[in-house]
Amino acid sequence: MDERDIENLMDKFDKSSMKEFKITGDDGTDIYFSKLEHAPVQNFASNTSNDVNNNETATKPATPKSSASKIKAPLVGIVYFSPSPEKPVYKNVGDHVKKGETVCVIEAMKVINEVKSPTSGTITKQVADNGDMVEYDQPIFEVEED
Numbered sequence: 057m058d059e060r061d062i063e064n065l066m067d068k069f070d071k072s073s074m075k076e077f078k079i080t081g082d083d084g085t086d087i088y089f090s091k092l093e094h095a096p097v098q099n100f101a102s103n104t105s106n107d108v109n110n111n112e113t114a115t116k117p118a119t120p121k122s123s124a125s126k127i128k129a130p131l132v133g134i135v136y137f138s139p140s141p142e143k144p145v146y147k148n149v150g151d152h153v154k155k156g157e158t159v160c161v162i163e164a165m166k167v168i169n170e171v172k173s174p175t176s177g178t179i180t181k182q183v184a185d186n187g188d189m190v191e192y193d194q195p196i197f198e199v200e201e202d
């Protein structure tokens with residue numbers, strides 16, 4: 057695929073109602089477009105504009121917290137923070153969570169899967185929004201461990 061083909065795909069994707077689009081070219085080039093708010097970052101091709109963005113990202117220092125952990129999606133699907141729209145959420149920011157406690161559910165192929173906390177602590181941040189499509193291993197909550 058050349059640059060003009062990619063630009064044409066981008067233009068058509070922008071004008072469409074699609075939320076995600078992925079294509080693999082005959083030459084092995086993978087292209088992924090997403091209009092999702094929390095789409096995963098994927099680097100497939102390298103050109104000068106991408107190199108500038110990658111260098112900016114690489115120079116940002118990581119500041120991990122010693123006692124912070126993340127509750128991550130165990131599968132790909134749509135995350136919901138309550139068992140049904142009329143019921144209260146499982147956990148809010150500031151709530152204490154115990155290891156093994158259900159914090160949300162993920163719907164995948166019409167099956168509801170509970171997401172349980174791998175640790176005990178206080179939820180400090182909700183990374184995903186209700187109804188978001190989450191990828192495998194994508195953070196959903198940040199937890200300050202006890």
